[in-house]
Amino acid sequence: MSPFLAGATWLLLFQCAGELVSHALGLPVPGPVVGMLLLFVALRIRDRIPESIGTAADALARHLSLLFVPAGVGVMMYFGRLAGEWLPIVVGLLVSTIVTLAVAALTFAELARRAENAQAAAPESES
């Protein structure tokens, strides 16, 4: 069997498991996200990534942005609403995204620098 087919089957099985857990426990998190967490735990327990799952996941990730196109085209249903409120929407999306990118990048870079300095100062206490 091709690795892609086997891998895609695994991804769907984990998505089903995620949907079941999400619904059974009434979680606010969608099934695929729970499925991702379950698969992550499974991969960590096995401590290696089967070629099949790697192949399928990489194939989907490579053109992840394609998958957002159908939702994006939904914009055509809301032209009226967008025309009426374009200023708060455009400014809100644009400014917030720029600020979030800057704040997140600066925060991560600074925290990572500190964490790595601390680890360098106290070498190999664990792991």
Next chain:
Amino acid sequence: MTGERFFELWVYLAATPLAGLTITLVAYVIGYAIYTRAKLHPLVNPVLIAVIAIVICLRIGDVAYGTYFTGAQFVHFLLGPAVVGLAVPLARAWPTMRRLALPVAGTLAFGSAIALMTTIGIAWALGASPGTLASLAPKSVTAPIAMGIAERIGGVAALAAVFAVATGIIGAAVGKFVFDAVGVRDWRARGFALGLAAHGIGTARAFQVNPEAGTYAGLAFGLHGVFAAFLLPLLWRVAQLLTGKL
């Protein structure tokens, strides 16, 4: 072929799932070819090109979104397995990533709060309606999760998906310039910020630019989805109390 016969064929074809699926792929392939020609320039976003091209075609052909979606849903559906598959880059990066637990958790919490507060703060100050605000709130979360959150807090699911896609496109387009402007060169930080602020579209962009950035983007994208699904409705309550209305 007479004009009438052609029109009949058009009506038949436009109503089949085949048409919606084909136009989605054709538009994206063209968008991606232009993106490649432009040497992956961030401002030439393939999603944006595809969306504009499809909307124009549907408008010209007078095809409703629902009809288009009967075909496009097969692409849309793949978001589910793609999200599940993000476990793979996470598992690969885990050995190096666990040393960065604190930066990851700290940036996630702070960045997520900033994303929410700046969006609704600005849109509210500029007079957006409550339904629009609730649909804007989860804009930095991936579309399928954003839809669920928006519904819970009184927004419109489909509109939230549109805002999420728009945010992804904006983030992928401006990320490089923002990171250069604030002087962050660390690929992990750039990737993480892209995934956090611009979810899957930002993550796709990060993978195209640098594999390490892509991995951290995938991490932030996944974690932000989980984090927001649990906490955003609570933060929304806080924002409501602070502003006293909404």
